Amino acid sequence: MIYPSIDKLLTKVGSKYLLVHIVSRRAKEMAEKGHYQMPEGKYKCDKNIGRALEEVMEDLIQIK
DSSP states (O other): OOSSOHHHHHHHSSOHHHHHHHHHHHHHHHHHHOOOSSOGGGOSOSSHHHHHHHHHHTTOSOOO
């Protein structure tokens, strides 16, 4: 099973397209700056895309 689930993520974000846009921008920011909003040991995923999805799930990314 993939974590976090797409069904749970869509309750936080209105559409799949907005989710992809937000997560891709955040993952790119993580790669460039190395800044993470949670301690690295707390993430379940190793890659930045998965970590960005986890941040969306934890409401650490504000969506306007």
